[in-house]
Each structure stands twice: as C-alpha cells, then as structure tokens.
C-alpha cells in the first residue's frame with residue numbers, strides 16, 4: 001500500500017513537472033537570436049527603447065523595449081510607446097500572435113508593418129522580448145487631443 005502511494009506520488013510529481021515544462025517550453029536559441037535581429041532592424045527600438053535614436057543605438061539591451069515617456073503628438077492626441085517587456089510578459093505566444101494581427105494602435109505606431117510579419121517572425125520577437133524579462137515602468141497613459149500632455153513631445157502637424 002505504502003509502495004503504491006509512493007508510485008502515485010512519484011507520478012504526480014513527474015506529471016506536474018512535465019505539465020509545467022510543457023506550458024513554458026524554452027524557445028530554441030536560434031529563435032531568440034532571430035527576434036533580437038528583427039527588433040533591431042524592424043525599428044521597434046526606435047520608439048520603444050528610451051534614447052535609442054539620439055544615442056545611435058547605444059542603449060544597453062537590458063533597457064530595450066521598456067517603453068518611453070517621449071510623447072508623439074498629432075491630431076490623434078499624444079501617444080507613448082508601450083513597454084513591450086511588460087505587455088508581452090502578460091501574454092501567451094498565441095495571444096501575442098493574434099494581438100499583433102488585429103491591433104490598430106494610434107500613430108505613429110506602424111502596426112501594419114507588424115501585421116505583415118510571418119508567424120515565425122512574430123514568435124521570434126515574442127521569444128526575444130520574453131527572454132529579456134519584464135522590467136521598467138508602464139509608459140504614460142494616452143492623452144486625448146486638446147488635453148495637455150506632460151513632458152517632452154514630438155509634434156506632428
């Protein structure tokens with residue numbers, strides 16, 4: 001009896017470990033590497049990483065995609081590039097792929113470029129961003145047109 005319950009316990013533990021591993025499988029290193037490449041060349045850092053452009057891209061990777069408090073102001077109001085490290089931490093890979101395919105955030109976010117990506121590329125961006133881990137604060141909240149935005153803004157006509 002004791003023996004059987006030990007086997008049962010063993011199976012339960014093995015099952016739990018298996019289930020946990022199955023839920024969050026580690027992506028292959030090549031996928032993370034591809035995501036790193038895409039985030040760099042597809043321009044995500046340009047807006048989603050603070051000081052990326054002005055420093056000629058010399059921002060430590062630990063700060064990549066942490067969002068920015070620089071406002072983008074135009075007829076749509078004032079928008080702030082989202083902290084993608086926090087956003088993706090709260091999504092499964094599948095949720096991210098469908099979000100990327102359906103989202104239509106305000107300008108100047110080029111969501112149409114993201115929508116044009118292959119599933120493999122979207123998953124690579126997900127894998128890379130998740131590999132960096134969630135960090136930083138949320139970007140300031142969207143400010144509607146004619147309301148006053150705090151802090152520096154880039155003004156569109």
Ligand code: HEC
Nearest residue numbers: 042043044046047079080081082103105106108109110142
């Ligand atoms: C020109 C600046 C700019 C570039 C380049 C850019 N973004 Fe954005 N992004 C923004 C801004 C600003 C917002 C917030 C828009 C809003 O508040 O409606 C945003 C929002 C987002 C969101 C959140 C949308 C939502 O509603 O949940 C995602 C996801 C995102 N960007 C992904 C990306 C990815 C991936 C790339 C690279 C391929 C990228 N962005 C490149 C400016 C940019």
